Amino acid sequence: MNPENFDAEIATYARTDAPVLILAFEKSGQVLWSGDYIRKVLGGDPSGLSFTEIFARTPTDSSFDTWRPPDNVETNLDLRLPGNLPQTWRIVFRTRENLSLALGRRDNAEVEGLETNLLSLNAELSNRTRELHKANAELKRLDTLKNRFLGMAAHDLRTPLGVILAYSELLEDEVGSSMEAEHREFVSTIRESSDFMLQLVNDLLDVATIESGKLAMDRKPVDLPTVLAKNLSLNQLLAARKNIQIVFAPPDEFPTVLLDRMKFEQVMNNLLGNAVKFSPPDSTITVRLEQHPNQAKIYVSDEGPGIPPEKINQLGQPFARLGTRTPNDEPGTGLGLLIVRKIIEGHGGRLHIVPAERSGTTFVLELPLSDGRGQSSLH
Secondary structure, rough: HHHHHHHHHHHHOOOHHHOOOEHHHHOOOOOEEHHHHHHHHHOOOOOOHHHHHHOOOOEEEOHHHHHOOOOOEEEEEEOOOOOOEEEEEEEEEEEEEOOOEEEEEEOOOHHHHHHHHHHHHHHHHHHHHHHHHHHHHHHHHHHHHHHHHHHHHHHHHHHHHHHHHHHHHHHHOOOOOHHHHHHHHHHHHHHHHHHHHHHHHHHHHHHHHHOOOOOOOOOEOOOOOHHHHHHHHHHHHHHHHHOOOEEEEOOOOOOOOEOOOOHHHHHHHHHHOOOOOOOOOOOEEEEEEEEEOOOEEEEOOOOOOOHHHHHHHOOOOOOOOOOOOOOOOOOOOOOOOHHHHHHHOOOOOOOEEOOOOOOOOEEEOOOOOOOOOOOOOOO
């Protein structure tokens, strides 16, 4: 059988299935016809497109005849893929009368280079991923050790600090009047410092518990207005020292809220303690309770100096002081709001600040309401 009999089959395969570039150009440089494979590569039929739209980096001021490489000279040319990404092909041109036929194949060297680079990048990524996993594991181990150390140190410090505070209060109450003014000031300084250190230790214990993931919530349905009223009456004793009035008008009816009552009391004590600390004497702290769709909102507003707007985004960050000073320059740990935020988030709620126009600060607690079956309405 004469091999020439296979020409028709070869031509059909080249036009329809072979992974080769076949483009026929008119003298003007427009595509007249293309093979099936190159249509797939270009993302559609290129008929009617000019050579500048087919090939990248072609001179805009040249004609097709001027730009086209000499016949039968294989040349690297960049084909424009969808999205204008270039892809290098080795192409030869053959001209017959007013038509030019471009025949080409992919530049395997470019493909191999890309594959080599990809393999190298994958290997590097795998190495970096392993290193990252190791670093994360080490960070978790160190974080666990840190929390354990904080808990142990704070626990061991709390008892002696409590003793120092109790004896300094005893000295002030029972023999303070018989002391000289300078000695009374010494005892007062010991009491204030030990009180601050005991508060810091307690906060550190809370933070260590929270950061270790051991903050357990014992949430039960409660009557929120009643819980608030009782808490505010206790905090009014603290506020009375500065002649500060805490105002609260409880609503007549309010849906049930699922709360860990002890931790919620801790939240309110912290917020009201801050409000008293930062408010001037003879001022007012206002507490409001509102019902919103699916949630309860508690507003705690004081008449203190307020928080600078640029500091609000630091709310609830560890050891963050929000840039305000108390009237008596009382110290603070910067941990209280972190504890408040974590407890509220543990209830499925949120803590944020309403920016004040002139002075004062309003903290807002958002808590999910119960759905009547003892479950939170927010998930």
